[in-house]
Amino acid sequence: MKLPAFYVRNEGVLPLDKPKLWTKDFIMISSTNFFTHVVFYLLMTSIAMYVITAYHASQGMAGLAAGIFVLASLIARLFAGKYLDKIGRKQMLVGGLIVFLAVMLLHFKADSLLYLMVLRFIQGAMHGVITTAAGAIVADIIPNERRGEGTGYYATSMNLAMAIGPFLGILITRFADFHMIVLVSSIIAFIDLISGILLSVPKPAAGHAKVTEMARFKVIDYFEPAAVPISGAVFAVTLAYSSVLSFLSLYAKDIGLTGAATYFFLVYAAALVITRPFTGRWFDERGANVVVYPLFILLIAGFVLLSQAHSGWMLLTAGALIGIGYGTVQSSFQAIAIQLSPPNRKALATSTFFIFLDLASGSGPYLLGTVAGLMDFRMLYLAVSGWVVLCIAVYYAVHGRRAAAGKNKTAAESKF
Structure with missing residues (x-):
């Protein structure tokens, strides 16, 4: 046939x-x-x-x-x-x-x-x-x-x-x-x-x-409204990740793992590259939720493991989990921002997305640095894992709920 x-x-x-x-x-x-x-x-x-x-x-x-x-x-x-x-x-x-x-x-x-x-x-x-x-x-x-x-x-x-x-x-x-x-x-x-x-x-x-x-001259000329909600979600997640870029070297020095920390981002990238072919394909074939929610779990596990690292393998395993989690969540959110925007406003959708990402990257070190002054780095990374839990709720509110509803509707229509 x-x-x-x-x-x-x-x-x-x-x-x-x-x-x-x-x-x-x-x-x-x-x-x-x-x-x-x-x-x-x-x-x-x-x-x-x-x-x-x-x-x-x-x-x-x-x-x-x-x-x-x-x-x-x-x-x-x-x-x-x-x-x-x-x-x-x-x-x-x-x-x-x-x-x-x-x-x-x-x-x-x-x-x-x-x-x-x-x-x-x-x-x-x-x-x-x-x-x-x-x-x-x-x-x-x-x-x-x-x-x-x-x-x-x-x-x-x-x-x-x-x-x-x-x-x-x-x-x-x-x-x-x-x-x-x-x-x-x-x-x-x-x-x-x-x-x-x-x-x-x-x-x-x-x-x-x-x-x-x-x-x-209008505000809408600078931002794509359809991309703002998911860009807000990437802002929240990137705040968490900025703690790694800003304080990993200081944390590694405190716990005596500076040697392992040198390879943290190499492991981060390797884990991301290995998993990228699968996660990107699953996003297209099965939808955002099937990919994003498990990635959030990996990201939370990565920060918890980072907060408890006592050896090089624990630190590098945390790097792999954070790499897969944050790296793929970020690219998934970017794809969502483009999908939700009109074809003639893809440029503004991309700009909107990275404005929020840059804002988090720039403000995160200062905000988390203030928090770090109130606790040690182990407690900071444990607190960041809790913040990522809240990010799941943010994602559900701005896109996850609608994506689930759309999937159910498509599945129902395919039966007829």
Whole structure:
């Protein structure tokens, strides 16, 4: 018997012959995302130490030198999302990459803390421009039938950078000076630019009407309302994860596991890459809830294990659980934000999502640092696991309940 062109699979209708995902352009845009974030995380792990040693700055100023990058990125996203289709997606991407590389090279001449701060701010703004443009481009490149899988693989490029960047930063800081960090970062930024130039960008869904609409000044020009609820959920989860980025090294020093902590993010990335093919496919075939709820359980288990770590294997196992949990929840939420938004507002949906993510990444260290002053790190990570439990309720309220209702409706209709 000849099979129909489409068949019902739980939450929706999927084609038997799925469209190709791993195209040249998907690989190029994922590479651009990867290299941009390698530079970001490489500098984030080394800039504070450099500011303290080179300029004899306080820890507060060192923290500002690191955080001003994220602040600038957040501000830039507000405007990049609004003018993305008006300027042109590839034009904005390549323009951002050129300035990003130029500012990186200017770090060789950073002879004062103020000058370095200005460079960090400009480069952070370009990071916001690049990642917003790249996120909008990949949203058009990924076929709708493989949205969860494709978004998951794209997010993996950032997750890999989250492991490789800090590893390179720690390694170079140990054996060389800051000029070597700038040199390596500049080489990576140059490769990043080449990837962007080689990219072919599909025509966006928005046409002339979109440009006219964006010419008016309205709040809706900066945010996609349909993406705000799930973006709020990623804000809550990222607050929890920021505790790892901010305090893992200090915690590892306190418990005598600095050696194991060096490999924490490598294990994080490895676990995420191994599981990504399954979780992305399950998202598309079985729906968000089937993937997200178990991932929350893994994330909670990871923070509990981290809070009780007394050996290297416990610390690294926690890294694997947190990697699978947070890394996949983040990419799943991004896919949901795009799915819920109109086709001609994918760029703003992506911008909205990362504005909330950046806000959590920038404010989390300060908020959790205040909490950390009231308790030790073991209690902090245990408290964070409790916060993730609350995140489950947030997800259920903003999307999980509706997704479950939609699945039940589709299942009922498929019986007739």
